[in-house]
Amino acid sequence: MAETGDTTVVGADSHFKGELSFERTAKINGKFDGKITGKGELQVSQNAVCKADVDATGVQVDGLIEGNLNAKDTVKLNGSGVVRGDITAAKMVMTEGASFHGMCAVGPDSGRPASAAPAQSGGQAGGSPGGSPGGSSGGSSGQSPKK
Template identity: 35%
Template sequence: MLKKFMNQVAATAPAGETIDTVLGASTHVKGVLTFEGSVRIDGKFDGEISAGGTLVIGEGSIVNANVRVARVVVAGQVHGDIAATESLEVQPTGRIYGDIQTPELQLSRGVTLEGKCVINRKPDGSLAVNIGEPQSPRAQASGRDGNTLRVAQNVG
């Protein structure tokens, strides 16, 4: 059982990184979370998160917080704004209901993003955007105001 859990934790951790702390699925924390290193949330968190490290929001988790960290991986739900100073990765089960700001964004198929997205420029002036393979030649995104963007060709 522990081995299976550790494999699931490792599967969502950024490459080459280990998770220092895990807030389990049955855990509900309210307050301010600050840390260095890496933290994974598999339960529920309400409050504010600020860190210089990596935050992994596991599948099935619910985070009601504004998040300001270096690196974020989202596989659960986030209700609040995310400011990632280095990178933001949203996995297929990830749901974000709030604005995001980051210099590097990676979106997988199937994600939900309801909010404003700002991709900051890197110091060399280039943009860092990595969009996952679309399921078909058509992609669709919907914003908070109900406007819909349709793309007729794959972005490559």
């Protein structure tokens, strides 16, 4: 694992297994298995394969992420990006060509527990309130309370 300036980089020819935590920016160019936690932005490059649960402020996906993704700020899912897992984020940008299988909860209240969110008003289309409609493809489903 290399560090260029403020960015922690997992190289294109490397395979990392374990837990990674970073302060500013991390970039995955190769393969990663495990768990990623960070205060800054995580970038997953086009040919990168990341089998991990990610918890960061921002995430930019050009490669593949298999696992749940939790972002305090923005998730950017670019055209070549693939996510198989659940996404919880305050903001999300998804480009045409991106692929995504899983539960999605986006909004300023999405990361908060249901009891902390303001009460919902207005009609529902018969859906269970706050419940997840069916299973998810990527591990824990639904808008689960913050662990």
